[in-house]
Amino acid sequence: MLSATGWGTLVAGAVLTTTGYVLGYGEAAALGTACLLAVAVAVLWALPAPVLGTERRITPSRVSRGDPAEGVVTLTNTGGRTRRGLRAIDRCGERDIAVEVPPLRPGTSYEVRYALPTARRGRVPVGPLRLERTDPLGLARRMRPYDAADTLLVRPRIRPLPVLPSGRAHHVEGPASDSADDGTLTFHALREYVLGDDLRRVHWRSTARTGTLMVRQMVDVSLPHTTLVLDTRRRAYASEDDFELAVDCAASIAYAAARSHFPVHLTSEAGALLHTDGSGHDGEALLDALAVVRRSELPSVAAAFDGLEGHHGSGALVVVTGTGDTRGLGAVDRVRHRFDRATMVRVGATEAATTRDGVDPVGDVRQLRVASLDELLAGWRREAAR
Incomplete structure (x- = not known):
């Protein structure tokens, strides 16, 4: 709740107040009392939780390494009072990004935009978003998490390349094994029907002879791998x-x-x-x-x-x-x-x-x-x- 400055002010106020009353220094006691009152007012200032609606989106959600990506957070004051002293803090990878939020009147919205790190490839976790409310002196703060975490996927960079041609001549009757890709160009073999097969490939003569529904297996023998x-x-x-x-x-x-x-x-x-x-x-x-x-x-x-x-x-x-x-x-x-x-x-x-x-x-x-x-x-x- 109290910041480092707030704790320092509280300790200093307690020491000054005690010393002033014990040793009879009125000025020290007054200064110490003022410090304690400032801390108390700061706590009361930061105590109310802001009633805000939040929405985050990442644009784009997939990006090549080094290309720009943005986090966009929309804050909406859904309460009945103007909110001041707010700061939005979003966790992006291993660092925090903090953005000051201007005063928000009831029913108004504010859009926060910030750049996301894309220098390193991989999944970059974004969030959860935290809203920090502080007093004008920075003595007390209240933190409240909003929304779930999102993910930015940083992918490799690419260049447009041609495909290497395959020079082997394939046999006109198709491949000699079952490893070729299923296709529609060349007949390869007969096999038993599997749920989902195209009924137009049913080989009725073999089906009548064997008593089992048989289908033609067609392969694409020219598809480069x-x-x-x-x-x-x-x-x-x-x-x-x-x-x-x-x-x-x-x-x-x-x-x-x-x-x-x-x-x-x-x-x-x-x-x-x-x-x-x-x-x-x-x-x-x-x-x-x-x-x-x-x-x-x-x-x-x-x-x-x-x-x-x-x-x-x-x-x-x-x-x-x-x-x-x-x-x-x-x-x-x-x-x-x-x-x-x-x-x-x-x-x-x-x-x-x-x-x-x-x-x-x-x-x-x-x-x-x-x-x-x-x-x-x-x-x-x-x-x-x-």
């Missing part, structure tokens, strides 16, 4: 900035494929992050998933390739890593032959010699070294044109 391996190991990157750039690169590559309605499989050494089928708002889902990726303490990235050894869908393999520790990256050779093409993006400054166009061919996997998103854009366009 993008398998993206993001190395999240702390030791793989020289700095936090390099890791953030790697996430931005992964987000740009994944979003480019999703924007073209192509399937994307996103994984790391810590496990699969997301798999999309090329429909709906896959790009937004990928950005949301990458917004909360954190660095891991695992020693090797090899586990990220273990789940790709059974891959049958060809397409493009993209590995995004840093210029630090390379333990486990050799595992890419085990799965390289299962994809049409493989590209490794190395993020961060390096003293290693590079070719004139910034791409190092290393075995069957070309390495694209980038130190910014602009370099990724230029190098990726060259890769797509190969």
Whole structure:
């Protein structure tokens, strides 16, 4: 209830009053009494709880790292008296944002706007909002929480990239396994009916022969796949900035494929992050998933390739890593032959010699070294044109 100044005034008033009466100093006693009265008036001033209506919104609720975002709080005086001495305090991440509120007459509203921190990727908790009422001297205050907490999602930055073409010629009769995506272009096999299947795909001859409702399984054999391996190991990157750039690169590559309605499989050494089928708002889902990726303490990235050894869908393999520790990256050779093409993006400054166009061919996997998103854009366009 009392501020630090209020407590100091209260102690000083008690000491001055006691000393003045005991030693006979009238001036000290009067000054001490004035201090005590000031504290009492301050407490009475701050005691009534303000009757206010509050509404908070975050615009936009999702934002790319570094882009502006605002918190907007609307305060409405729903009481019958003018409210003065109010200050709105909102918790944003790890810091408080305080805004002074002018006097509010009954029935009037005031809109508080403040910038939200977007320098770091991730979920930024906003709130709960607190209203602080203080006396003119700042001796006493009363705090009251309003509203629940909201969340601002800070996502990776992206650049518009082309999709890497897949060069393998697919068999005219379709894939030879059940791993291809369900589609409408090519007949693949017959299977038993599952609730929700399109009845127009029922194969009546097989149904009559087997006595079980059978449907045609149709697949899209030409749909390019993008398998993206993001190395999240702390030791793989020289700095936090390099890791953030790697996430931005992964987000740009994944979003480019999703924007073209192509399937994307996103994984790391810590496990699969997301798999999309090329429909709906896959790009937004990928950005949301990458917004909360954190660095891991695992020693090797090899586990990220273990789940790709059974891959049958060809397409493009993209590995995004840093210029630090390379333990486990050799595992890419085990799965390289299962994809049409493989590209490794190395993020961060390096003293290693590079070719004139910034791409190092290393075995069957070309390495694209980038130190910014602009370099990724230029190098990726060259890769797509190969």
